[in-house]
Amino acid sequence: MLNRFKISRGNFKKANVKTFSVFLFFSAITWLLVQLSKEYTQILQIPIQYVNAPLDKSISSEKPGSISMRMQDQGFFILYYQLFKPELHVDLANAEVQGEYLVFRIENNLNEISEELQMDFENSTFLDDQILIPYQPKKEARVAVISNIAVNYAVGYSAGKNVSLEPDSITVSGPQNIIDTITRVQTVRLERNEVNRDIAGTIPIDTTNLGMLSFYQTEVEYALKVDKFTEGSVQIPVEVINVPDNLNLSYFPKRILLYYQVNLDDYEKVKASDFRVVCDYNEVTEGEDYFLAEIVEQPGFITNVRLSERKIQFVIKK
Numbered sequence: 001m002l003n004r005f006k007i008s009r010g011n012f013k014k015a016n017v018k019t020f021s022v023f024l025f026f027s028a029i030t031w032l033l034v035q036l037s038k039e040y041t042q043i044l045q046i047p048i049q050y051v052n053a054p055l056d057k058s059i060s061s062e063k064p065g066s067i068s069m070r071m072q073d074q075g076f077f078i079l080y081y082q083l084f085k086p087e088l089h090v091d092l093a094n095a096e097v098q099g100e101y102l103v104f105r106i107e108n109n110l111n112e113i114s115e116e117l118q119m120d121f122e123n124s125t126f127l128d129d130q131i132l133i134p135y136q137p138k139k140e141a142r143v144a145v146i147s148n149i150a151v152n153y154a155v156g157y158s159a160g161k162n163v164s165l166e167p168d169s170i171t172v173s174g175p176q177n178i179i180d181t182i183t184r185v186q187t188v189r190l191e192r193n194e195v196n197r198d199i200a201g202t203i204p205i206d207t208t209n210l211g212m213l214s215f216y217q218t219e220v221e222y223a224l225k226v227d228k229f230t231e232g233s234v235q236i237p238v239e240v241i242n243v244p245d246n247l248n249l250s251y252f253p254k255r256i257l258l259y260y261q262v263n264l265d266d267y268e269k270v271k272a273s274d275f276r277v278v279c280d281y282n283e284v285t286e287g288e289d290y291f292l293a294e295i296v297e298q299p300g301f302i303t304n305v306r307l308s309e310r311k312i313q314f315v316i317k318k
Contacts, residue, residue, distance in 0.1 A: 069127065088116065143171075145220055165187070187205060
């Protein structure tokens with residue numbers, strides 16, 4: 001009988017402890033809900049993220065990282081904003097320039113702030129009516145844009161001119177010590193293969209390792225006119241210049257074959273008289289018995305001009 005009594009008494013104690021724990025838990029929850037339903041006033045720090053910084057200004061690292069707000073609301077909402085701190089995006093496009101500061105006025109942007117933070121400002125207010133953002137002016141420069149587009153043509157096709165870019169220069173801004181070293185930027189790498197027609201498009205500027213600069217334009221238009229080309233050849237007389245008057249010199253060959261590529265429509269326009277091939281006696285190294293021929297004149301509408309040979313042998317007669 002004694003053992004049965006002890007077991008029943010033990011079960012009774014466990015049941016009482018469990019009941020008490022449940023009661024205590026629900027009492028604590030009830031107390032917490034009652035407390036959170038009450039109205040409180042709390043100072044909160046709202047983190048700031050700056051967007052749309054002016055391209056001609058460098059925002060100081062000493063800019064405010066948060067703004068203080070006095071919030072008067074139920075404890076539920078205050079606890080939420082303390083646990084899940086909303087971030088305020090300050091649009092610097094809406095800031096005013098005053099001396100060395102950009103001034104973002106809270107009152108002028110209250111509707112946007114209220115919508116972003118999803119907060120009613122009837123009983124809450126910012127402790128400051130404006131945010132002062134220190135800045136330093138950037139130096140601007142106009143730099144050339146260089147094409148980094150590789151074009152490989154289909155057989156029988158080529159272009160009379162290089163790839164054109166529009167615009168061929170852009171404005172960048174940044175710290176003066178960096179701007180003073182930048183004279184050009186290039187496009188990203190692009191390869192076009194088996195090209196047999198005009199090409200055009202948009203290509204980004206390569207900003208790799210240029211994060212310290214602000215680009216007023218980050219892409220340009222490119223275009224290339226592609227035509228059907230053919231190869232032609234002409235015999236050109238070799239001209240020797242700067243030969244001393246008292247020197248009797250003989251050279252050969254006196255005419256040389258010259259190859260070129262030309263738009264099919266312009267083929268008939270090419271004449272031998274449009275070319276000039278020259279050997280300069282002053283360029284001969286002592287002990288050598290040959291010149292190196294150079295093409296010094298050619299039509300502007302032909303490409304891939306080359307000589308069948310460049311070495312012109314000579315002898316000096318006594």
